[in-house]
Amino acid sequence: MLTIAGRCWLCQCPLHLTIQGICSLCMKHLPVAPPHCLRCGLPSSGGEADCGRCLLKPPPWDAMIFASPYEMPVSGLVLRFKFSGQPELDTALARLLLLRWLERYRRRNLPRPEVLLSVPLHQKRYFSRGYNQSELLAKPLARWLHCEYLPNALSRDRQTTSQQSLTERERKWNLRKAFTCHINLRDKHVMLLDDVVTTGSTVREISKILRNQGVASLQIACICRTLQT
Secondary structure (H helix, E strand, O other): OOOOOOEOOOOOOEOOOHHHOOOHHHHHOOOOOOOEOOOOOOEOOOOOOOOHHHHHOOOOOOEEEEEEEOOOOHHHHHHHHHHOOOHHHHHHHHHHHHHHHHHHHHHHOOOOOOEEEEOOOOHHHHHHHOOOHHHHHHHHHHHHHOOEEOOOOEEEOOOOOOHHHOOHHHHHHHOOOOEEEOOOOOOOEEEEEEEEEOOOHHHHHHHHHHHHHOOOEEEEEEEEEOOOO
16 A cells, blocks of 8 residues: 555554654554663563673674564564565654664763664665665665765675575574675774664674774664564
8 A cells, every 4th residue: 555645654644744754643652662682672671781692692783773673563664665665665764763763862872873884685686676675764864863874885795595584593604704895984883774683693794794894883773673582
């Protein structure tokens, strides 16, 4: 179902500001994440402190920010955006992520990113889909965060098997040496953006590359986080 110009993507009620994409009433009823670790994004009985998983084996990033758990209705919007040829959802979804980032920034004093990167698609998949959904999300987000977006900094050098059908172990092997960073980002505060983080294999592989370069800080941002343990 395509949205009507000037109407909410979810309830189709008229919007006062078309650019918002989702009305204030629907915003109030979006899924709320349970208490979770602010580093890996997974549920944590210890609340916002680093969870046991991160204390034992810290991920190669400093923080994870997500707009919503992977639940309806946001997960449905992501699927339409990604697989149903509705790139016009980019601004509404990016706005959801911006609002969550601002909440974290105000409460936890996250460093404001200087550079924004998006997870790249392989060339064949890009041509098949017609766009990279993470790239579309990154453009308005970088503008709102007043940071530099570098669309060509990362490349996906080989076509990998779709991650959806793989186990966590298989995902890690599937992505080995799949990415390259072409720009030196040493001492930069970096945000890496993907549409959905499930096991974190993709962002982990890229994060290792960025850490080896010596980035000052690294935030992972995504629209949806699968809250599995």
